[in-house]
Amino acid sequence: MSLPAAGGARPDELIFCVNGRKIVEKNADPEQMLLSYLRKRLRLTGTKYGCGGGGCGACTVMISTYEPASKNIRHYSANACLLPICSLHGVAVTTVEGIGCTKTRIHPVQERLAKCHGSQCGFCTPGMVMSMYALLRNHPEPSMEQITAALAGNLCRCTGYRPILDGCKTFCKEPFCCQSKENGNCCLDQEDKLKGEKISTKLFSADEFQPLDPTQEFIFPPELMTMAENQPKRTLVFQGERTTWISPASLKELLELKAKYPKAPLVVGNTSVGPEMKFKGVHHPVIISPARILDLNVVRYTDNGLTLGAACSLAVVKDALTNTVSELPGDKTKIFRVLLHQLKTLGGQQIRNISSLGGNIMSRKSTSDLNPILAVGNCTLNLASREGTRRIYLSDIFANGVGNNTLMPEEVLVSVHIPHSRKGEFVSAFRQAQRQENALPIANAGMRVLFAEGTDIILDFGIFYGGIGSTTVCVKQTCQALIGRHWNEQMLDEACRLVLKEVSLPGSAPGGKVEYRRTLIVSFLFKFYLEVLQSLNRMDPHLYPELAEKYGSVLQDFQSQMPQREQIYQQEVNPEQLPRDPIGRPIMHQAGIKHATGEALYCDDIRAVDEELFLAVITSSRAHAKIVSIDTSEALKAPGVFDIITAQDVPATNEFYYYSDPEIIFAKDKVICVGQIVCGVVADSDAHAKQAAAKVKIEYEDLEPVILTVEEAIKHNSFFEPQRKLEQGNVDEAFETVDQIFEGEIHIGGQEHFYMETQCALVVPKGEDKEMDVYVSTQHPALIQEMVASCLGVPANRIMCHVKRIGGAFGGKVGKAGLLASVAAVAANKTGRAVRFILDRGDDMLITGGRHPLVGKYKVGFMNDGRIVAADAKYYINGGCTPDDSILVAEVVLLKMDNAYKIPNLRCCSLACKTNLPSNTGFRGFGFPQSGLITESWITAIAAKSGLSPEKVREINMYKETEQMCYTQELDPENMVRCWNECMEKSEYYSRKTAVEEFNKQNYWKKKGIAIIPMKFPFGLCTRFLSQAAALVHIYMDGSVLLTHGGIEMGQGIHTKMIQVASRELKIPMSSIHFCETSTTTVPNAYASVASAGTDVNGMAVKDACQTLLKRLEPIISKNPKGTWNDWVKEAFEQSINLSATGYFRGYETNMDWEKGEGHPFTYFIFGAACSEVEIDCLTGNHKNIRTDIVIDIGCSINPAVDIGQIEGAFVQGIGLYTMEELKYSPEGVLYTRGPDQYKIPAICDLPEQFSVSLLSSSQNPYAIYSSKGIGEAGMFLGCSVFFAIWDAVAAVWKERGLTGTFTLNSPLTPERIRMACADQFTEMSTKDEPESFVPWAISI
Ligand SMILES: Cc1cc2nc3c(=O)[nH]c(=O)nc-3n(C[C@H](O)[C@H](O)[C@H](O)COP(=O)(O)OP(=O)(O)OC[C@H]3O[C@@H](n4cnc5c(N)ncnc54)[C@H](O)[C@@H]3O)c2cc1C
Ligand code: FES
């Protein structure tokens, strides 16, 4: 066989369409993904990069294909980051730009998402839009279930998803009502219920939405149709720089190719091969694409089962199975139904749309959700090679682990046959993941048993596990041993014992969670046992006993109700307020529409600058080591490389001293953590820079000690100075008087910011006077300016830092952004060229640190009536290798530790541990989410020990009247108590608590829990000069206004609010006011947008500037009161009145004297309370967030839509912190969790099904603009209501099982921790390894 291009002939042209435009690519590179092609080549930057591995959905596009034989057009969502452009021949791609834009017409999806406040930073929005758009192309009136499934693969770090769902559900046909009038009310009667209360629940008006008109959508490009119909199918070859892509047209050609290139992968969806190439550096010189071969795409219904082509996507598999299940009797479709159940949660919709059945099977990954079922279900593989065809059982390929040679390298999987199930056969599958949806399983299983007819005697038994070895594992010996046994408890006991013996999962097994995985293995088995018992009883109730409902409920998925979510805020504004005055109204985010159309520009969307270079960094692979040598010779020879940048190239400052230890740009002689930047490569493309970076060789000599954990830091006395302490009362004496004392320790894990836009910078030397434009994704342009200027040794007035908007930050884009910008600036300075430096997700997570892990060690004394009398606590935060914000975080840990409670005798201190981990930094809440959780844990422990309920202990200890806190500042807790009482009432706490207790009595393996938590969140930056702010307002002669201030738009809607402020002050519509960018050229020395203070302080400055302008215009206005704004502006200009003004705010009078432990560090307080209810599965550790009610005091909201968005978003981020986000480090200090595949942030499935947020009415705040309050951070802590609800559920387990003593739970409460806390016979039977007997895969830092 001759290959058109393999022998040097010209490669083929790649032809496809993007947004209706034909693209002919003559030099298609197999290594190029659609995402970079769209962004860099076609300059369509609406499609975003969030992770590059299919895990976040930011890059979602719609793919349309045409099948000439059936004339079928298929539309589906897909991750552009995993789609090789070479796989797109003949397809149509639709991106967010293609469906609508502000210049022409916006699409209803874009409009509704924006108007329902579904975008905050806007970085995830195009992806959300495209997932929803693809769904609407197939289902113009989707169900809520279809919507949540379509969006399950899209992550949003800002909104908490509720407003996104609100926007999407406006397309549903079904009425959004619980459909129940049982107690006289249904969910839609909410407005009626609230009538007369002067409150509103409407944040948008659906009346203004344009209808969806499917006839307006793009049609499949006729040219591509003609091409598909008329062009004979032939082998296509695309030749890239390093890789050849061959797409054969027939099976015969495919087999020839596979014989010729046995090592070449067959790439269909690229969801397995792609991530390996990207993240593990695997390189394939030849890639074969079998997707066009008909034999590999068959869907054939046969007499004894279903045959599916190996290249069928999982979405096609799902459709085929659904059809079969609907047509065949239940007995025959057991395997099909089990597969369908697993497919529901396998990846996101985009992944299921592109990844193939054959790819899932042949990758033989241990995490495959399909292989255990297919293996246990006796499915067969139809294999072919040049030598012929053969059929084998799928289970054979797992016979001796992954390296077995059942499959020949030149063999191709053509199709898979899934047989019908037989009578008397029972099949089931189980999986448990860190998150319920779109998460690879921690462990899974497929199980099947066949009984002798009319008996419960086992004839055949099969069990396959995933997640416990390097591939799917069969427990053959166990199954053999059980043949002939009755299905009873003795058999179960024996089965568990044998399985645990057969499965070898050593203590150091990769992936960790060893005891948990061992427990899951037997818990799954127990579930299967119960399930079969139940089925046997249903078949013959006389012969087989009934399984009590109490035990059987664990076999069902968590029950779902119609989601109900409401937001309640004070209605309108005061009656005298003019309709055009926007303050207090739920105004859409000023850039909302642009977010949804993809027109909103972020740092990496800035067009290429002439001759720009790309920077990739090389980071340390050692935690503490001397750099012996850096060998750059190979890297310098690599294609496209321009230069190497090291510490020697820094003209001035390489180390910044804000404390006694420095922040470092490039490591010079030694490295102090894994992930520290050592040097960089600049090249003509991002790919070349990365390829060359991989060739830099660094030789190290390890240094002692390597300090990673808090315990090690304590041992080595390794702390950043100063250490802080607070004290009041007489703690030692008080401990003498108390009824009970307990001592303990709680660990709270760190948290990755996971802003959707990774850190990035573009530095452009201007070629004159050492001036540089620095475009950075940062919260603190002035700091960037300062750091770049000092590292280059130029005055700050040469460095112009610009920020249009950033795709989320949450505290992570301050000092770290400064260091990264400095790296890029040094490179730009050395090369004299513009340098673009975009961190990929893995590097971002590795390099930039996150929230501080905290270990709290304490002793608490209390009376039997529940009163806390004394507490002595030491808080250790793991600061990492440099100070960054660690001292400030340690201070906040102390200042906010009391949360809502008066602790009369208190001694506490906090220490920032200096370790060899990447340096941690500020993160929403700044230490309070950690120390507040520890205090709430004390309350829970006191409740357990005193026999009182947790809410009673909370009430007893809560601040009740104006009094001094331990650092002498006064607190008036009136609104905190109001929030608590309202939350109690709104959540119907007591009646639901009774219902929870009732549920727990009736369910053994499932438990519910409920908890209500109060919150006092002090607002302020502790020091006056940090809260100063400035604004600049220009009025132009046409009456339009350009506004700027020092705040950064990162999703919190600050520009929207500032325009609202200017609109009120100048009395002109918001549409006349424009915000362009935040820049050090317009507002100098602005402090970072942090600590919830942006609106407070910049709002004051904007107001000041506008009032100055209005004062200047007043004489003109009073002379011509009937004139228009434009008349007055014109007149002012003619009278030579200055139409530009600055505004200034000096900052809040705050102080803290740490020597004395006294001060007034805060300006005011945000109060709140949250009540959450959860349900847990005691056998797997899974949990469901059933309901949350939040009542929160944010004064008079300037924009309730924006503020509620902040509360909900922070709350959901809090759920992430406290229940699922888990950073894993190796014992050598290497971060494992470097992407959304390993690190799980909340997804849509984690939003409480019933979710209500109420803003406390009649609350004034004399200290902030228009009586509002800064709200960015507070909601985060309320996420711990979910943590304590889980705790409550676990407590119910302990109570029922008569487990004695009290327990403590560390954070996050992951499925692993929940399962292991629910001690039972299965946790008992899984062997525990002696800690000294093995090196664990991961350590607790
Ligand atoms: C974000 C994400 C989430 C995921 N979540 C899950 C999950 O929850 N559960 C789960 O089970 N999986 C999950 N996966 C894995 C995914 O299902 C598999 O990667 C996918 O099914 C592989 O199919 P593909 O077509 O993309 O394979 P490709 O990457 O194209 O190929 C994979 C491998 O299979 C081989 N191969 C493919 N077809 C054939 C054939 N016909 N004959 C011989 N060899 C062949 C190739 O040579 C290659 O080595 C996830 C993947 C991603 C990226
Ligand atoms: S960038 Fe493609 S899924 Fe994250």
Ligand code: FES
């Ligand atoms: S709005 Fe979704 S990530 Fe910011």
